[in-house]
Amino acid sequence: MNALVSLTRDLVSIPSHDDEAAAGEYIRQWLETNTDARVTRDDHGNVIARKGRGEESLALVGHHDVVPPDDTQVDSDGEYVVEERDGRLYARGAADMKGCVAAAMLAFRDADPARELIFASFIGEEQGGVGCQAAIEDGFAPDYAVVGEGSTGYSTPGVTDVAVAHKGRRGSTIVAEGAAAHASEPEAGANAIYHATDAVDVVRDLDFPETTVLGHEMSGSVAVTEIDGGSAWNVIPERCEVTVDERTVPGERAPLDRVEAIDGVTWRVDQDLPPMACGDADFADAVLDAATAAQDGAPEHVVKPHATDAGWLAKAGTECVVVGAAEPGEAHTADESVSLAVLERCYEVYERVAESWAGR
Known part of the structure; x- marks a missing residue:
């Protein structure tokens, strides 16, 4: 937990609403220092890392851009304000979605994958998914993806569900x-x-x-x-x-x-x-099994109302689900925050899926 909190704090402290370069460079350097993966930061600013081998691939996907902060979320020097209280981390981007980027980074580091494992953090998700689209045009094509956008609290408050579709x-x-x-x-x-x-x-x-x-x-x-x-x-x-x-x-x-x-x-x-629909029931069930094992509650397959980069990936042929810590109505708010316990849960889900999903 301490490593996840520390990494999340580092990421949300880096302003990335006007320019994602510093956040992307931090992610790249962390991956190169803490993993033996093949890491690249492409010409668009996307950070992609690969490890393991296999005929098929699984990606843990996020984005490191954020929407502009509220005035209360920056200090007099223009730096992002980060506060931890009552088991939650308050900061612009904590829920959407640097917390789950941090969880995915750690899961990518720690997992002994059953297939090729990819970590990807894109730019420009808040501008219509321009980073994800550019990566796809450059050949980014994982077979499966877990996208770390919010899926917590859809079936039951506090439970992290697995979104198998979104509008x-x-x-x-x-x-x-x-x-x-x-x-x-x-x-x-x-x-x-x-x-x-x-x-x-x-x-x-x-x-x-x-x-x-x-x-x-x-x-x-x-x-x-x-x-x-x-x-x-x-x-x-x-x-x-x-x-x-x-x-x-x-x-x-x-x-x-x-x-x-x-x-x-x-x-x-x-x-x-584009909307997203998972067409592989076995994959959706495998991720649900991982989510069930990682928490006391009973997660379900759910549908999200919001578009994410999973839509672009699904359109390109990747089977996607969405699993993340953010709760409905949490993103883009003046008091944006994320539960640290739920971030730890997401880390466990990502690691379990990476190690257990071997496809068909």
């Missing part, structure tokens, strides 16, 4: 174009807001995407979240934009392109973070 996010914009005119003569123009509201009616009537993953039902969502149009109270608007947030599920998407059947309306995708 993705597709953010898009509906653009309605018309023709400007003086508002006293509306028939002389074409009201873009009217076209946009017709498109909103189409979105409102769409069914939410649904699917089932390893017996778990998943339902996405579609919602209009912003609307922007018009230039003055006495001008018929010539343009209006509508933002749509869609939470996607594996294999299913809402048919948002239907809005383009409306005159003057086009639709564009601005961000598309």
